[in-house]
Amino acid sequence: MDKEKNHAEKALSCIKKMQEGLSELVSLLDISDDTFDEMDHIDTYRSMNRTLGKWQEKYESFLNEQSDTFEQTM
Numbered sequence: 058m059d060k061e062k063n064h065a066e067k068a069l070s071c072i073k074k075m076q077e078g079l080s081e082l083v084s085l086l087d088i089s090d091d092t093f094d095e096m097d098h099i100d101t102y103r104s105m106n107r108t109l110g111k112w113q114e115k116y117e118s119f120l121n122e123q124s125d126t127f128e129q130t131m
Contacts, residue, residue: 062123065116072113079105 083102086095 058123062120065119069113069116069120072109072116076106076109076113079109 079102083099086099088096
């Protein structure tokens with residue numbers, strides 16, 4: 058079970074980095090000067106953010122369940 062727990066913790070760390078990068082990317086958007094047509098991708102960015110949120114919930118739920126199970130065995 059430690060393998061799965063480590064995987065979930067690493068995944069959460071990666072998700073956090075991805076969310077930070079996505080947030081930084083969105084903050085660069087300039088509506089007044091859309092040289093790179095990034096505004097066309099705003100829906101993609103939103104979808105990515107929702108997907109990251111779902112993954113985050115999944116891993117956090119797993120870790121919470123493991124924590125609850127550990128506490129019950131104590």
